[in-house]
Amino acid sequence: MSLLLVMGLQPLSDPRSFCNEKICEILKEHGGTEPVGLDSIKPCYEIHHTEVDMDDAIIIEEGAYSEVYLVKWRGTEVAAKTIRSSIASNDRVKSTFMKEIALWQRLRHPNIVQFLGVLNHSGRSVFLTEYLPNGSLYDILKRKGRLDLPTTVAFALDIAR
Structure with missing residues (x-):
């Protein structure tokens, strides 16, 4: 449980969405917290839309x-995540996306991609993070398959920090 809280995850989200009050009570007794609300989006992370050239954007995922x-x-390659235009008007999707932004704002760790900010482009929220040209750990594992023991230990130590 404490690992979830350190990572900024909201352990009551799933049981609450399935109306499982008994599980919610148990989680609350052990430090569970309510889901992140939309009001937790901080304006200090707001990026003006003119700072990002979305017209030359290349889809990567x-x-x-x-x-x-x-x-x-600002001259640096970054990743920009936004809701698909085909479902951008769906309130539930927008709410989930805003909660994801709120979570990203709170994550600070040398081995987690850095959240940079939020902007509004053509009526849709977009959030920026560091860009990893070699992909995520998951991408590396997919490409390379099984890793040797020293590399596995190095990754495990990095994750544990």
């Missing part, structure tokens, strides 16, 4: 409800 683009911000 697509998910069920979002797209990630490679863009330039």
Whole structure:
């Protein structure tokens, strides 16, 4: 449980969404917290839309409800995540996306991609993070397959910090 809290995850989110009050009570007794609200978005992370050139964006990843683009911000390549235009008007998707932004704002760790800020582009929220040209640990594991023991230990130590 404490690892979830340190990572900024909200352990009551799932049981609350499934209306499982008994599990919610147990989690609260052990430090569980309520889901992040939309009011937790801090304006200090707001980036003016003119600082990011979304017109030259290159799509690098697509998910069920979002797209990630490679863009330039202040001359640096960064990743820009936004809701797919086809579902951008869905209130539930927007709410989930805003909660994701609120979570990203709170994550600070040398081995976690850095959250940079939020902007509004064509009526949609976009958040920027560091861009990893070699991909995530997951991408590396998919490409390389099984890792040797020293590399595995090095990754495990980095994750544990």
